[in-house]
Amino acid sequence: MKVKQVLLSLLFTVLILPSQTFAQRSAAEYFEEGNTKARASDFAGALQAYSVVVSINPEHAPSYFNRGLAKANLKDHRGAILDYDRAIEINPKEALYYQSRGVSKSMQDDYRAAIQDYTRAIELSPEDAKSYYNRGVSYAKLENHRSAMADLDKSLTLDPGDVAALYARGNCKQRLHEYAGSLADFTKVIEMSPKRAGAYAGRGNAKIELNDFAGAAADFTKAIELSPNESSYYDKRGFAKNKIEDFQGAISDYDKTLQLEPENYEAYYGRGFSKTKLNDQRGAVVDLTKAIEIKNLYVSDPKKIVYEGKITKSVLDELRNQVKEHVKIDDLTTERSEAYYIRGVSKSKSGDSKGALIDISTAVELNPTYADAYFSRGLIKSSIGEQMGAVLDFSSSIKLKSNFPEAYYIRGIIKHSLGQVNEGCLDLSRAGELGYMPSYKVISTYCN
Structure with a gap:
């Protein structure tokens, strides 16, 4: 989703806080010089001026904050965060400090940490539309579109004319399949x-x-x-x-x-x-x-598959082999697909992968809605290196049984191992939501 990522529109003309009385007149002069240069977009010069101020008065939070803004405008977001940290240490009650630190964290794709800062800014200044907007955009970046919508709605309640918030909400509604609402938002943006x-x-x-x-x-x-x-x-x-x-x-x-x-x-x-x-x-x-x-990964030679993610082939094999199949007895239908399936599972456990694939594939041919059979066939394919075919089988089992956590889990670790890290981590998250707790250990190790 192409959402405008925020806020270096917090310009110095708005941000600059009144200067306090300095021990030396020269410090105040340097502070005003920094403000003047910042307003003229001479951010390097402003940075130098604010540095002189903090060397004279190390407890002057506005100078750290303004120097952080100068660094952010020079794309030095790591340096900006250090200055915002110091400003917050000196004055932890200023909402704008948290909001601006959140922006720099967002610009480094650290959306979870940014959300924490925007939340603190909202606690300190609950009527500031921009913090809701920024937090909404960060939620959207993390695919949490419901939370994003709530924040964007609040932002637009406080500032109905914010085009960026309308645009972001229109994109968010599309991700939630609310197309009529999305159309209305984009129409307003166009107007x-x-x-x-x-x-x-x-x-x-x-x-x-x-x-x-x-x-x-x-x-x-x-x-x-x-x-x-x-x-x-x-x-x-x-x-x-x-x-x-x-x-x-x-x-x-x-x-x-x-x-x-x-x-x-x-x-x-x-x-x-x-x-x-x-x-x-x-x-x-x-x-x-x-x-x-x-x-198209799904037409590549299985022998040429490259395990590009942090989950290597050996890690994939270890994680997959910890999953237990829930093989249960079902009524035997006329086509006998259940018998083929159970025989295939038995062959797999005895080391006959080729025979197992033949039997389970027969079960699927006889009963194309057999979710457990697709799942088991996916496990076998993955174990012999046919990762693309395994992903397709797990996808089929999920389509047939949407609350199948193990299928999300295995598909997630395979996708991660093939370099599809975001998709893989989303699958692992879904598996966790459905109650498969081992997902969270993998997420903490490989998705952060």
Whole structure:
């Protein structure tokens, strides 16, 4: 989700606190010099001036704070945090100090720590809309969209004209599949800021989900006018055109997408579909082959799989082997799929992986809704190195039984081991939510 990440709009003209009486007149002069340079965007000069002040008066919190802001504007967020730490140590009751430290932590992708700072800022200044906005954005970055929505709602209650908060909430609503509400938020953004390409794109996405494909194409056209080099806008407009059967127009959009982003496999897929509709079957096959092969882990040679995450092959094997299958007796149906399944599990436990796969695959063929069979087959595939096939089997078991914590757990550790760290950690989180407690030990070790 493309959400504007916040707040270096806390400019010095707003932030600067009144200077206190210094032991020496020169310290006050240096402080004002720092303020003047900061307002003129001479942040390096401001930083030097504030450094002189704190060398004279080491307990002057505003100078540490303003120096932190100068560092943040120079992209030195680690240094800024150290100055904010000192300002907070001297004066722990100033909400703006926590808010600004949260911003610098957010800029380093440390969203959990940033949320703690925004929460403290809210406790000290509960009517400050910007802290709710910042915390909402950080929650969204952590995929906690319900909490993000609550904060963005509060931010907009306090400041209804905040375009950034409306835009963020529109994105958040899309992640929660609240497309009508998302459309309304992006429409307001467009009314208030009509040159914002992302708002037209966001509204176009909402219209696609609401089956208004002609409206979506119109919005993406406007987004393209404002931002003509954004490949995703052409891709989405191509999709909308396919839906309204403007196949030639869709091909033109996908051509432009691939000109800007040659590895966009979704564009090859869309263009291949368009070509099938225009009876260019050879061209369609070429494009669809590209769609299948580009960046697709699931068509790679299992022998060439690289374990890219912190969870190595040996760790994966150890974690997977700790999971216990819940094999239970079911009524035997006419197709005897249950017997194939149990025989397959038995063969697997006796070391006959090949025979086990044949039996469990037969069980799945006879009963395509057999969630436990997919799960067991995934375990076997993973144990013999077929990680991509294992992920597909665990995904199938989850589709059939959404409250299957072990399936989320195993899929999570496999994805993590293959370098899909964020997706893997989200699966582990879901497994924990469903009651599989070993997930939290893995999360604490490999997801932080």
